Amino acid sequence: MKLGQTHGLTEVQTEILATVRTFVDKEIIPVAQELEHADAYPGEIVDRMAEMGLFGLMIPEEYGGLGESLLTYALCVEELARGWMSISGVINTHFIMAYLLAQHGTAAQRQHFLPRMAAGEVRGAFSMSEPELGSDVAAIRTKAVRGESGEYTLNGRKMWLTNGSTATVVATLVRTDEGHERPHDNLTTFLLEKPAGFGEVVPGLNIPGKIHKMGYKGIDTTEMLLDDHVVPAEAVLGGEPGQGFKQMMDGIEVGRVNVAARACGIALRAFELGARYAQQRSTFGKPIVEHQAIGFSLAEMATKVEAAHLMMVNAARLKDSGLRNDVAAGMAKYLASEFCNEVTQASFRIHGGYGYSTEYEIERLMREAPFMLIGEGTSEIQKRIISKGVLRDYRI
Numbered sequence: 524m525k526l527g528q529t530h531g532l533t534e535v536q537t538e539i540l541a542t543v544r545t546f547v548d549k550e551i552i553p554v555a556q557e558l559e560h561a562d563a564y565p566g567e568i569v570d571r572m573a574e575m576g577l578f579g580l581m582i583p584e585e586y587g588g589l590g591e592s593l594l595t596y597a598l599c600v601e602e603l604a605r606g607w608m609s610i611s612g613v614i615n616t617h618f619i620m621a622y623l624l625a626q627h628g629t630a631a632q633r634q635h636f637l638p639r640m641a642a643g644e645v646r647g648a649f650s651m652s653e654p655e656l657g658s659d660v661a662a663i664r665t666k667a668v669r670g671e672s673g674e675y676t677l678n679g680r681k682m683w684l685t686n687g688s689t690a691t692v693v694a695t696l697v698r699t700d701e702g703h704e705r706p707h708d709n710l711t712t713f714l715l716e717k718p719a720g721f722g723e724v725v726p727g728l729n730i731p732g733k734i735h736k737m738g739y740k741g742i743d744t745t746e747m748l749l750d751d752h753v754v755p756a757e758a759v760l761g762g763e764p765g766q767g768f769k770q771m772m773d774g775i776e777v778g779r780v781n782v783a784a785r786a787c788g789i790a791l792r793a794f795e796l797g798a799r800y801a802q803q804r805s806t807f808g809k810p811i812v813e814h815q816a817i818g819f820s821l822a823e824m825a826t827k828v829e830a831a832h833l834m835m836v837n838a839a840r841l842k843d844s845g846l847r848n849d850v851a852a853g854m855a856k857y858l859a860s861e862f863c864n865e866v867t868q869a870s871f872r873i874h875g876g877y878g879y880s881t882e883y884e885i886e887r888l889m890r891e892a893p894f895m896l897i898g899e900g901t902s903e904i905q906k907r908i909i910s911k912g913v914l915r916d917y918r919i
Contacts, residue, residue, distance in 0.1 A: 526825055527791050527832045529598060536595050542575065543602045551606035559607065559887055562740040564689070569613055572643070577614060579641030582621050586637035593777060594839040597784040601835070604788025608891045609741040611788065615781050616685045619774045620647025620694050623712070627761045627770045632714065636692060646719070648690035650681040650747060651771055658904045660768065661706040665697040665749060667713065669764075673756040675699075677713065677727070677749040687745025688730050692716050694760060694774075695747070701765040710767035712760040715752070721745075727752030738890030776842060776852045778899040783835040783855040786863035786895040790828045793863075793888050797824065797870030800877075817873060824866045831859035850912030857905035860895035867892040 532540070551568060558565050572578065581596050582588025596618060603611040621640050624633055639645040656662045665679020677697060684693065692714055699711040715728065723729045729748040736744060756762075760770055798821055801812035811817045838855040841848035867888050871878040878885045896902055 526794065526828045527601065527787065529836055539595060540598055540602060543599050546575065547602050547606035551610060555607035556884060556887060559609065559740050560881065564743065565610060565741055568610060572614065578617060578643035581618055582637050582641040583625060586633065587641040592843045593780060594836065594843055597780050597835060597839040600781055600784040601788040604785040605792045608785055608789055609739055611785050612685055612739065612742045615778070616649055616690070617647040618781070619649050619778050620692065622777050623649070623694050623760060623770055623774045626773060629762045645692055646686060646690045647692050648684055648686040649694040649774065650684050651696045652681065652683045654680055654682045658900060663696060663698050663710060667697045667699050667711060675713070675754050675756065677752045677754065679749050681747040684745045684747050686743060687747060688721050688743045689719050691719055693747065696767045696771050699764045703765065707768040708765055711764040712767035712770050713754060713758045714760055715754065715758065739894050775899060776849055779852040779856040780835065780838050780842065782895060782898045783831070783838065783859040786859035787828070787832045787835050789888055789892055789895065790831060790863040790866040793867040793870040793885065794824045794828050796885050797821065797873040801873050820869050820873065824869050827862040827866050831862045834858050850909055853905040853908040856899060857902050857909065861902060863895050864892045
């Protein structure tokens with residue numbers, strides 16, 4: 524059987540996925556190793572994705588997008604990550620930004636951004652993290668102070684911006700003084716517009732440079748420094764301050780489905796590589812795939828790939844149906860990320876010494892898989908979400 528198949532798709536979904544799969548096989552996999560090792564931004568690939576309409580995949584048709592579901596988006600991400608995880612990162616934050624606008628933006632904000640985002644002319648990113656906090660969102664220190672004319676002045680330091688230099692609008696979560704006792708109710712999302720590039724790209728907004736990483740290369744991950752950066756009141760997402768935490772958590776649920784999809788893509792590719800190598804490599808007079816130890820390992824890998832895919836699809840479909848999916852998204856992200864690392868390491872073991880060589884693709888996957896464990900919340904954070912969620916129905 525073929526792994527990672529999704530039943531019940533429409534003809535349109537099937538056609539989109541077939542197009543993306545062909546694109547991955549012909550235009551991403553052949554160049555991924557070279558681009559990743561050079562830490563080079565995949566400009567030509569990104570331009571092709573814009574031509575294919577992938578930047579507008581989930582943007583409503585009235586704004587020039589394809590108006591597709593979260594499931595379609597997640598399955599496309601899975602395919603892209605199978606080719607090169609960094610490519611899926613190029614559109615991930617863009618998708619979340621577009622989702623936040625579509626769900627929470629004012630009519631003027633949607634009209635201003637979404638048509639250009641659908642065309643790939645405006646690239647989106649979002650920012651919550653700061654250097655001194657990780658998952659403790661309520662402890663955000665970056666602050667926006669409202670002036671007498673209604674404008675806001677932002678000061679602080681944001682961390683781990685994917686697409687930080689290439690993005691031209693960043694949904695940024697900061698603290699505002701709304702007078703609420705709960706810290707979460709004093710957080711506001713601002714839509715910060717800027718040109719692409721490094722340095723002080725607009726007054727008071729500085730993108731200092733790329734953060735160098737062990738994996739997830741080819742895509743820029745940056746800080747963002749805000750020093751008396753002034754924005755109008757119209758930059759508040761949805762027009763009402765104090766709604767930032769709820770807005771961002773809605774976006775993070777989409778992001779967790781995305782990370783689960785990326786993990787599924789990496790795991791599927793690791794399985795493909797391991798299965799191929801096991802049939803080509805011989806020891807003791809026969810292909811190693813015929814040794815029971817290798818056969819059992821492949822069986823475990825295949826089962827984990829399939830289980831992760833099914834949980835990811837379930838979480839996406841729940842979100843599409845309008846039902847609450849925080850627990851399902853947390854479970855999918857937790858299981859898929861853990862299984863991704865286990866499957867990738869198993870494939871690495873099958874490759875033996877060659878897996879340690881930079882000439883083999885599995886070496887790259889070994890450096891990409893760990894990011895799945897921490898992206899959009901660590902496994903420990905997912906366990907907190909899952910335990911609280913399930914106890915809603917099992918509390919005595």
